[in-house]
Amino acid sequence: MNKKVAIVTGASSGIGKATAIQLSKDGYTVFAGSRRVEQMKDLEKIGIKVLKLDVTDEKSNQDFVDFVRSASSSIDVIVNSAGYGSLGALEDVPLQEARNQFDVNVFGAMNLTQLIVPIMRKQKSGKIINISSVGGQIYSPLGGWYYASKHALETLSDTLRNELKSFGIDVIIIEPGGTDTGWQEVANKAMKKSTPDNSAYRKLVDKFAAMSSDNYATTPDQIAKLILKAMKDKKPKTRYQPSIQDTMIVLAARKLSYKLFDRVIEGQMKRMMK
Ligand SMILES: NC(=O)c1ccc[n+]([C@@H]2O[C@H](COP(=O)([O-])OP(=O)(O)OC[C@H]3O[C@@H](n4cnc5c(N)ncnc54)[C@H](OP(=O)(O)O)[C@@H]3O)[C@@H](O)[C@H]2O)c1
Numbered sequence: 001m002n003k004k005v006a007i008v009t010g011a012s013s014g015i016g017k018a019t020a021i022q023l024s025k026d027g028y029t030v031f032a033g034s035r036r037v038e039q040m041k042d043l044e045k046i047g048i049k050v051l052k053l054d055v056t057d058e059k060s061n062q063d064f065v066d067f068v069r070s071a072s073s074s075i076d077v078i079v080n081s082a083g084y085g086s087l088g089a090l091e092d093v094p095l096q097e098a099r100n101q102f103d104v105n106v107f108g109a110m111n112l113t114q115l116i117v118p119i120m121r122k123q124k125s126g127k128i129i130n131i132s133s134v135g136g137q138i139y140s141p142l143g144g145w146y147y148a149s150k151h152a153l154e155t156l157s158d159t160l161r162n163e164l165k166s167f168g169i170d171v172i173i174i175e176p177g178g179t180d181t182g183w184q185e186v187a188n189k190a191m192k193k194s195t196p197d198n199s200a201y202r203k204l205v206d207k208f209a210a211m212s213s214d215n216y217a218t219t220p221d222q223i224a225k226l227i228l229k230a231m232k233d234k235k236p237k238t239r240y241q242p243s244i245q246d247t248m249i250v251l252a253a254r255k256l257s258y259k260l261f262d263r264v265i266e267g268q269m270k271r272m273m274k
Contacts, residue, residue, distance in 0.1 A: 003027060004027070004028050005028065006076060006079065007033070007078045008023065009080055013182045015181060017043065023079075065115045083131065086146055102149050131174050134249045141204065172240065174226065180218070188209045191205060217243040
């Protein structure tokens with residue numbers, strides 16, 4: 001029997017890399033993509049097919065899918081993990097940066113999805129796994145564009161799930177909270193770049209950037225295992241959170257009134273600024 005085929009984006013680091021390895025160990029033929037191919041040499045060594053991919057470039061997405069198609073007769077899974085956090089106050093973040101946030105986190109994932117769905121529809125099977133965030137359910141200062149991109153990704157995933165159900169295709173959202181990857185470093189860089197020296201939010205930005213990031217609830221390997229579990233569940237949930245903390249945050253956002261949730265955020269901000 002032919003091996004099942006999986007595509008993983010954002011595979012040069014963090015959750016994408018761990019997922020590519022996990023799926024390969026589980027017997028999938030894995031095609032892994034990201035811009036920094038040199039960061040995927042370790043994947044190549046264990047038999048994962050590695051290709052340059054910039055999800056903001058439609059030609060790059062098409063070339064990637066064409067390559068997978070030329071090498072295999074099916075595409076069973078796509079894990080859209082490519083993404084980053086564009087942080088900063090909404091007054092400060094340049095709109096071009098905001099557009100880039102959506103290009104990577106939303107349009108990139110959706111463009112690949114558009115290219116792959118016809119293949120999955122013909123097969124009458126497939127799994128689309130979108131890596132969102134607890135940020136796809138919540139909001140707080142400095143996270144506006146990132147949260148907006150993940151909220152958008154979740155709404156699109158929910159719509160897609162209902163459009164694709166009758167074709168045998170599952171759409172699954174993963175909602176991690178703080179995870180030990182390159183995310184924080186990239187987000188801090190983006191935040192500093194988006195914040196002018198004389199910003200009214202300078203103190204908040206500096207505090208946020210200096211916050212210790214070594215008390216993560218989750219490792220990328222744990223998320224990769226969760227993704228595999230979600231893929232294998234006979235009746236997958238719409239959303240999976242990797243840790244109890246992540247589930248609590250999502251529950252709070254869903255159950256509390258907006259006013260009450262504002263107060264939770266206010267309390268967190270006060271503690272951070274102490
Ligand atoms: N870590 C967390 O705390 C956390 C929490 C919730 C959700 N998430 C989400 O999880 C996903 C994976 O992030 P991570 O934590 O694994 O961070 P990471 O270690 O920084 O990995 C991000 C990956 O995205 C890729 N990427 C970025 N822009 C890309 C582009 N234009 N085209 C193709 N690939 C691109 C990067 O590869 P190149 O730079 O080589 O292109 C890298 O492989 C993201 O969607 C993130 O928002 C992370």
